Amino acid sequence: MRLGQTSLLYFSSKIFASFLGALATVYIARILGSEPLGVYNLVIGLVSWFAILGRVGVSKAIAKRVSEGSDKGEYVVAGTIVILFMFLFATAVLVFFRDQIVGYVGYPATGYIIFILFVVLLNGLVDSLLTGLHLVHISGVLSPLRTGGRALAQVSLIIAGVSTASLFIGHIVGYLAAIGIGSYYVMRNIPDLSRPDQDHFGDLFDFAKFSWLGSLQSRMFSYTDIIVLGFFVSSGLVGVYAVAWNVAHFFILFSGALSTTLFPEMSSISTQNDSQAVGRIVEQSLSFGGLFLIPGFLGGAIIGERVLRIYGPEFPKGVTILTLLILANLFMGYQDQLLNTLNAVNHPELAFRVNIVFVGSNLSLNVVLVYLYGWIGAAIATTVSVAISLALAYWHVNSVIEFNLPVDEISKQWFAAILMSGVVYGGLWIESTYRILHHNVATVLLLVGIGASVYLICLFGISAEFRETVKRNVPIDMSVSR
Template sequence: MSVTRSSSKLFAVNVANAGIGFLAVTVFARELGPAGIGAFFLFQALFRVLESGIDLGLNTAIEKRLSEGSSRETMLGSGIVLKFVGFLGVTVLVLAFRGPVNSYVGEPVAGLLILTVGASQLATIATTTLRGELRVGETAVLFLANQVVYALLGVVFVLGFDTGPVGLVYGVIAGSLVSFLWGVTKLDTRPARPSVVSVRSLLSYTKYNVIPALGVQVHNWTDVLIIGLILTQADVGSYEVAWRVAAITLLFPNALGVSLLPQASALSARGDRERVGRLISNALFPAVALVIPAVFGTLVFAESILGILFGPEYAAAALVLIVLVAGKVPEAVQVVVGRVLLGIDRPDLVARATVVAAVLNVGLNVVLIPRYGLVGAAVATTLAFTVGMVQRSWYLRTEVAYRLPVANVLRVTAVSAVMGGVLVGVQSVVAVTDVLGLVGVVLVGVTTFATGVLVVPSLRALAFDYARTYRRG
């Protein structure tokens, strides 16, 4: 399946996932309040950090080695064994610190934390194997099933049985198990007895990729973990709700990045760096084309988005939302560039950039959160990601020749600015006070942006070319 086809398929399902997840978070945030949803977000932060302690770059290593096409069964079996060893270590760690874990989250969740990590690792094995088989698009339905089960069971437990944040954890565990069981039925590769050679091959890749893998979690959860230590669970809830809204803008860049790694890996294994260069050149503009208009839309309606959808107590995080959405522009570029670097077997370069960005992220959060609160956390994360993007882009330039789509980025920025002006005009005439009104202004923004793209010849040509490529598959 081509990068265009698979990334578009993932994007379509990611839109559905985002819609389901957004609706679920809206319901849960209103039902539980900032403190209750904040406790769940702290649980998620711990869960993801522990997962990264098992992964240590292993997921990408398995995907990379499977995509190369040799000894797939043995490679998968070796990867599973390494994951199991990591899971045992995490289990011992959580049991040893179950008291502090429960106290930090504010709920008795230590045992559930172990179950959640285990279930998620099973689901990850299925999706990683499919990616390694160059069947990225087929992972889409697994993500959708996971999200649907989580959302439905979360509603049942939280609204039906009044379980509080713990009910959302039950949904997460069940979603992962469904994703795993469904994924297993799709796999062509079955695990075989591990070998020393395969284990060494995986570890040789993870020794550099471990840092990028940890870096993702540092970026995603450092701010939340530090907010939880310095501020309150309610602050965690408000900040993470803003983060979840901002994350919607990365749906397509993430789908594109997932599709790029196995394709870049296969091309690089054949020594075709020229086609890798064309791959990245063609991917950079689509990665940011939908993020930039989101920045302008958020500038106008950030307070309305949070206040109307989640409740008036969340509207105070409007500036946080604006900063986080602006930070998704460099993050979108970093997602694409970083995945290509991993695909061409240069995790060492990604590791160097990750160390710099991670240290900067932690340091800035520690300095800025006590002084500026949630806005400080957003600024720290955005600055760290911008530095990481610049460094990764420079490293990729030393490996592969590619073009930056500067002219088209400027054009789409101009179109987005016009859209923002239209939205300001709408806001001055119409008071947006409910969900229907918010949907209406979003449709006005989308229509204005789409019209602007069609008016500009180069952007129109790119849009039509992408649509034709998708239909060809």
Template sequence: MNLARSSVKLFLANVISAGIQFLGITFFARELGASQMGVFFLFQALLGMLAIPADFGLRGAVEKRISEGESPGAFLSSAVLLKLIPLALIVLGILLFRSWINSYLGADLAVWLALAIVLQEAAQLAVVVLKGELRVGETAVLKLARRISWVGGGALLVVSGLKAEALIYSLLGGMCVILVWGWYKSSISLQRPSASHARSLFDYSRYNVISSIGGYFYSWMDVAIIGLFLTQADVGAYETAWRVTTITMLFSRAIASTIFPQVSQWNTEDEKDRIESVINNSMVPSMVLVIPAFFGTIVFSREILGLVFGTEFAIASVVLVILTGEKILQSVHIILGRALQGIDRPDLAAWATVVSVALNLILNVVLILSFNDIVGAACATAISFALNTVLHAYFLSKYLTIRPPYAEIGWCVFSSVMMALLLEGIQTIVTVETLPQLFLAVIFGAVTYGFFILLFRPIRTSVFRNLRNAVGVS
């Protein structure tokens, strides 16, 4: 598998997908307002939380075992059987507690939540099967199709008069697209399941589930707690800021998704040097977009939220800065975490996750109540994820030699500071008050950062080498 080519392919699809999502959220936020967006985000938060017991780490286990190349059909069949019981129990629980769920969401959506958890698990299983087959690049089109279905269908339903329900119906439609298309593209056929295959999956998933808990809790715990103590408008503003920051992680996620099955394969072949090389070489590409985004957000956070989504979303301007800074940590963590799982040590990733999730839960409650504001949730997330990253680095260093390229990272920071200073200077001369002005400022910042970053020879050489590898030019 060509790592550079797969990463770039996935990244480009993610860029298009994120662009579509950004336009969609902008349209939905302007049409529906923060409160209705909050209803939808709370629906997604519950869906994310329920995915933890519904999957129990099996998706990661399936990807790991299939990537190892032995009996993929039997592993897949065993995974399907293992999923049936928890899914049935969760659906039953949703129906039994639908009154409480509807009250929490602010709309009659419990039945749709039950349907969503089933569709989501079936669709995501198809995606990890493709990843396990080392066909990571092919999953890009699935993500793009899901995003188009959500935004396109949601826009039509919003125009027809529906509110938060429009986004939920189109979300279900996107899951159906991945479900059908993903399984059609898969080349693995179901084979007779066995207790040994099920036991092997469980041995991996029992630790991987804790890492999954960390991912889902990291994404949705703060939203769920904000929904308990603050308003749906606060949920809408906070999650909108969060969605903006996820754009900065596009390339980082593409790299991490690509290296996991490859690291897993190298680990079975005891290719330690190659694993260390790919981890060290992945750090700067993973951080190269996140660092300037943080410094740019410091200058334009209020303008980004207020001008793009509406003035009621500007209450999350400080949140946007904090969460964008936290993404710098995440860009490192996502590489370390996938590498730790790839060398078959999900147990260590699990320990790091348990500690950070517990801290995140405590801090969310304490800081949200202390601040009585969504800034408390952002601080809780940033602090707990910093600890999570440090623990992952510590555990991985016990098996591999990690040498972060400090010079290149330092140059990324320097280039970002220079960009921010120039943007701040422009801001003092010409106040950014319209969307076209904000767009031009962002373009100017990107060009400035690109100019400075390419002045540093090691980064320039790496960029052009990876571009050549991506397009297949020697």
């Protein structure tokens, strides 16, 4: 029950953070247009790639070693030293290639990239410590703080007359706010910091030498298509694609909350050699990994154009991109649970194999398909590469842990989502035919509310597992007295 409540709290925090970010993005898109958004997302994409040089899987390794319970202070110091060293290396690379970076981005952003890289790495360190200390709920609460601080700063600077630079400055401000509060909770719960020895660095390296590719995989899933598009299409189209991506990524938040919450628990259980208990957690994570992604995929295909219209008249042309990217996130939602399992049970070498397949296929497919078909090719490349790596991840997890694929539960989610789709499509047809609301935002909110209600009520009625999970984790008594 505690795991479910922690996941729910983490997910709720992510939802709130995403909502704040979406509001800010709508405002930015309407005031500045798609081109500054494109420049901003190119910069964030570059930062995400350079963050790999700074992290090299160390953040994940810190979370793993700290969650195991011994020598926590030593691992914290060792990980911090490695991350700072790699930040200096990444900064040197950025300075050396600053002219090429300016030419690619189309904006003098090298200094901003360095500052954003620093706060991203520091935030990653704090998040990994919170995860390793079983304080995932604190990490989740920091997410809306970070996003809200960023949004507030960006909007305030735009109102003050600052243009593209406001997006970068606001990004830094949001991260600094989250880092400050997160560090406070880390220092309260971490044992005394101690000088690490060579073995501590070695333990981090043994895990990180495989898990670094997982960090790269995550960054490539989010930004490879955007980075490649920067070479072939205008900043305006990159901005439209980035908005579609942000909307699509909203639906994977619950899956991410599950994997983040379950990692320290599976890691701790795995040290006790209780593979049966780990197998049960894997089944539960897969049962709910697509809980919101499945209806999100079908709903996005129906009202995606209306959703993108909220951002401005130039954004609805990305509706096909949006549908494909939601599908990619659906595949990734399940893959996240499987890779999380492999890392938690100390098989990062298997996760490495899955990630290297994804990295290779994603990069090669993006280059080829973007060159041939433009931004549609980017969305197709991302979706296909995730599907391939998902199949491989399932094969590896099945080889090390005995578990049953929850086909029955997933089928019930699809049934409820299809029923929801019929209701939403009917509502959209009625509104389009009779023009009842005459307001696009109101129409979207109404259809989303109706669709979500139909889906959850239907699923609650047909799925005993979903009913029991809800009853165990809601903070009220749902039993019926007789």
